[in-house]
Amino acid sequence: MNRIEWEEPYCGEGNNCFRLGVDGDGNAYIAVVGQEDHYLTDTRDALRNLIRDIKAGKADHLL
Template sequence: MADITWEEPFCAEASNCFRIGTDADGKGYIAVAGQEERHLTDTREALQTLIRDIKAGKADHLL
């Protein structure tokens, strides 16, 4: 398993907290806080776009 460096969790009101992380190869990961062992992976750019859209309220249905 990759050595993932996780950022602080992002928590919306009344919903799960999500964390994003990266490994030494620059791959991006996202997971529900506390369940990092069950992460999804994609490019860092794709995950950053997803997180920005969630924070901007464009994907509230995902939360």
């Protein structure tokens, strides 16, 4: 497995902070800040689509 390159943390309101990362094999990662060793992973395309859907409001019913 390639090394994960983590972005700077993104924090919403309060302490809801997470990080996005990628590796050299085209995989994308999401983790809670401070728990980067417990991540979710998928392809970069899947992460890109997830972010687009969230921005489009498709996950608003979860909030």
